[in-house]
Amino acid sequence: MGEKEREDARRYWQANIRLITILLIIWAVVSYGFAIILAPVLNSINLGQVPLGFWFAQQGSMYVFVILIFVYAKLMDKMDQEHNVQE
Amino acid sequence: MSTEVWTYLLVGLTFAGYLYIGYMNRVRDTRGFYVAGQGVPAIANGAATAADWMSAASFISMAGLISFLGYDGAIYLMGWTGGYVLLALLLAPYLRKYGKYTVPDFVGDRYYSQTARVVAAICAIFVSLTYVAGQMRGVGIVFSRFLGLPITGGIIVGMAIVAFFAVLGGMKGITWTQVAQYSVLILAFLIPSIALAARLTGMPIPQLAFTFTDIVPKLNQIQMDLGLGSYVTSHKNMIDVLAITLALMTGTAGLPHVIVRFYTVPSVRAARYSAGWALLFIAILYTTAPALAAFAKFNLINTLNGVSVQDVQTRPDLDWARKWETTGLLSFEDKNGDGVYQLTKGDTNEIKIDRDIIVLSTPEVAGLAGFVIALVAAGGLAAALSTASGLLLVISSSLSHDIYYRLINPNATERQRMIAGRTVIFLAILVAGYFGINPPGFVAEVVAFAFGLACASFFPIILLGIFDKRTNSTGAVWGMIIGITFTAVMILLMRSTKLLGTEAPIVTSFLGISAQGIGVVGMILNFVVTYVVSRATKEPPQEIQDMVESVRIPKGAKEAVAAH
Numbered sequence: 001m002g003e004k005e006r007e008d009a010r011r012y013w014q015a016n017i018r019l020i021t022i023l024l025i026i027w028a029v030v031s032y033g034f035a036i037i038l039a040p041v042l043n044s045i046n047l048g049q050v051p052l053g054f055w056f057a058q059q060g061s062m063y064v065f066v067i068l069i070f071v072y073a074k075l076m077d078k079m080d081q082e083h084n085v086q087e
Numbered sequence: 088m089s090t091e092v093w094t095y096l097l098v099g100l101t102f103a104g105y106l107y108i109g110y111m112n113r114v115r116d117t118r119g120f121y122v123a124g125q126g127v128p129a130i131a132n133g134a135a136t137a138a139d140w141m142s143a144a145s146f147i148s149m150a151g152l153i154s155f156l157g158y159d160g161a162i163y164l165m166g167w168t169g170g171y172v173l174l175a176l177l178l179a180p181y182l183r184k185y186g187k188y189t190v191p192d193f194v195g196d197r198y199y200s201q202t203a204r205v206v207a208a209i210c211a212i213f214v215s216l217t218y219v220a221g222q223m224r225g226v227g228i229v230f231s232r233f234l235g236l237p238i239t240g241g242i243i244v245g246m247a248i249v250a251f252f253a254v255l256g257g258m259k260g261i262t263w264t265q266v267a268q269y270s271v272l273i274l275a276f277l278i279p280s281i282a283l284a285a286r287l288t289g290m291p292i293p294q295l296a297f298t299f300t301d302i303v304p305k306l307n308q309i310q311m312d313l314g315l316g317s318y319v320t321s322h323k324n325m326i327d328v329l330a331i332t333l334a335l336m337t338g339t340a341g342l343p344h345v346i347v348r349f350y351t352v353p354s355v356r357a358a359r360y361s362a363g364w365a366l367l368f369i370a371i372l373y374t375t376a377p378a379l380a381a382f383a384k385f386n387l388i389n390t391l392n393g394v395s396v397q398d399v400q401t402r403p404d405l406d407w408a409r410k411w412e413t414t415g416l417l418s419f420e421d422k423n424g425d426g427v428y429q430l431t432k433g434d435t436n437e438i439k440i441d442r443d444i445i446v447l448s449t450p451e452v453a454g455l456a457g458f459v460i461a462l463v464a465a466g467g468l469a470a471a472l473s474t475a476s477g478l479l480l481v482i483s484s485s486l487s488h489d490i491y492y493r494l495i496n497p498n499a500t501e502r503q504r505m506i507a508g509r510t511v512i513f514l515a516i517l518v519a520g521y522f523g524i525n526p527p528g529f530v531a532e533v534v535a536f537a538f539g540l541a542c543a544s545f546f547p548i549i550l551l552g553i554f555d556k557r558t559n560s561t562g563a564v565w566g567m568i569i570g571i572t573f574t575a576v577m578i579l580l581m582r583s584t585k586l587l588g589t590e591a592p593i594v595t596s597f598l599g600i601s602a603q604g605i606g607v608v609g610m611i612l613n614f615v616v617t618y619v620v621s622r623a624t625k626e627p628p629q630e631i632q633d634m635v636e637s638v639r640i641p642k643g644a645k646e647a648v649a650a651h
Contacts, residue, residue, distance in 0.1 A: 009636065009639065009640050012639075012640060013639050013640075016639075017554075020176045020177065023172075023176060024172070024176065027169065027172050031165050031169050031332065032329060032332070032333075035161060035165060036161075036325065036328055036329055036332065037325065037329075039158075039320075039321070040320065043319065043320065047298060048298040048299035049298065049299060049300060049301050049302075049303060049304055050297070050298055050303045050304070050319065051319050054158055054303075054319040054320070055298060057158060057161035057164070057165065058153075058158070058160065058161055058164055058297075058377040059294060059297070059298065059374055059377065061161075061164075061165050061168075061169070062164065062165070062168050062370045062373055062374050063370070063374070065168050065169055065171065065172050065366055065370070066363065066366050066367050066370050068172050068175075068176075069171065069172060069175040069176075069359070069362050069363035069366055070360075070363045072175060072176055072359065073175070073356070073359035073360045073362075073363055076180075076356075076359060077356065080356070080641055085640040085641055085642045086356075086641060086642065087354050087355060087356065087641050087642060087643070087644050
């Protein structure tokens with residue numbers, strides 16, 4: 001690896017870590033926050049006909065998980081190009 | 088046509104399909120056998136991963152489990168899906184870039200240690216073997232419930248089918264068969280769920296019917312009236328709910344048969360998308376299950392509670408109740424002699440409902456034709472066979488690749504390695520079948536072990552191996568040993584009534600955490616020990632640090648493949 005490539009790789013990794021951190025915070029807030037710790041509070045609000053905390057626990061969290069992975073894959077496509085590390 | 092004829096027909100057709108696909112995808116080389124030639128498109132690998140992941144238990148028992156747990160069923164819903172986010176962001180792309188055949192391959196190479204390789208291979212075999220025994224049992228149960236065949240006969244038929252496509256096609260045969268099995272199992276789960284949703288609520292999409300119609304509030308009200316407790320709030324201690332959910336998520340991300348699926352795609356980019364497709368395909372079933380759980384429970388209580396003894400014996404629309412009564416999954420007893428069956432909590436309860444009945448009885452309860460009942464049988468078999476085959480491949484690769492080729496005979500020729508792989512997978516099928524026919528009494532207990540060990544051993548070691556260059560061999564080996572030992576000892580002590588035969592559990596909980604969630608503590612210990620010991624000892628050799636840098640960038644994934 002040349003010096004420029006090394007620098008590209010280093011910046012790419014930092015940007016990747018930043019993105020992973022943001023997405024995992026959302027992951028934790030939705031599953032451990034909304035669906036478990038805050039569920040008793042959120043249950044005073046209804047989504048449709050079911051209490052919101054319960055809905056996050058049995059539906060919402062899973063939708064968020066799927067979206068998070070596709071968002072990561074899409075943003076990484078762009079990031080791979082920008083840092084010139086794509087396959 | 089009778090239900091039984093439909094069942095033979097559909098099961099026969101799907102089995103013929105699996106055999107055909109297996110034959111078409113037979114392989115000649117180890118790369119095809121262990122990682123399907125690394126040519127599986129992202130979306131197909133997603134479907135295969137979903138089928139691999141969703142076992143007989145997910146298909147047959149999970150909705151029933153949720154209907155009895157209510158809110159607390161979320162432990163399994165989130166625990167068995169959230170791990171894919173960890174896989175997609177933290178593990179899969181880098182392991183694909185690294186690009187070898189097995190999880191112990193990565194552990195052994197990254198930590199330049201044969202000890203680490205052997206520990207990893209033994210963990211992989213143990214975890215997969217405990218799992219696969221349950222799957223073979225599932226095959227036997229489906230055969231006996233739907234076709235009245237003895238469990239042993241059913242298991243032998245299942246073993247023969249798996250043996251055919253796994254021995255011939257290895258990972259390639261297994262992968263394409265799993266794609267077909269996913270299609271069968273998801274149709275078999277969705278059709279009855281949609282029918283029941285439409286019948287009860289007028290809204291055919293189960294997820295929408297669950298959220299926007301009044302089934303959940305009505306169910307909750309009935310539960311409260313009967314003294315069964317709220318359906319929408321937790322009945323467990325919150326620390327334990329958090330620990331179990333996290334243990335199942337990190338356990339999922341650390342299970343070798345799940346990780347190895349991401350070695351089979353052609354690129355790093357495909358590994359990321361593939362995890363997304365896998366979770367989407369899994370979520371289709373996992374978001375339907377809680378809806379089905381609520382509908383079926385509401386419907387069962389509503390139909391059966393307060394029904395008279397005479398009605399159960401004669402009413403034509405209760406045919407299904409009489410049928411399931413003969414299987415023992417549903418039982419009535421008029422304890423107070425008032426001629427009416429009442430559903431209550433505790434000893435006065437007069438209607439006993441086995442949780443497996445929730446999924447199995449749905450087609451009949453919803454008044455669907457024999458064709459759909461047969462489809463559910465084929466779906467249950469697809470779920471069991473697809474999971475079993477994925478696990479068998481891990482057992483085979485751990486023994487024939489990690490232990491035989493990498494440790495005992497590194498000079499083995501390609502031909503010898505293929506023979507070893509095929510022989511081991513065949514033997515593993517026999518062992519799995521044996522345990523399916525003679526299940527050890529503690530199979531259910533051992534599943535807690537599988538997740539606990541995966542989350543206390545593999546997850547931290549692989550994660551640090553990618554994200555922390557400074558983690559060295561000494562740290563990783565000590566971290567694994569301490570994480571595994573702590574988890575195994577705690578599970579033994581907490582489940583001692585079943586595992587050691589003591590009168591009462593030796594330890595009931597650890598800081599409020601039960602056996603199912605204890606792997607989380609083992610995982611934290613592993614992280615801490617690995618981190619501290621690595622920093623107190625010599626840094627890893629330069630070539631290992633270079634390898635870590637190279638797995639972090641996608642560039643060169645195809646070259647990495649060509650090089651070995």
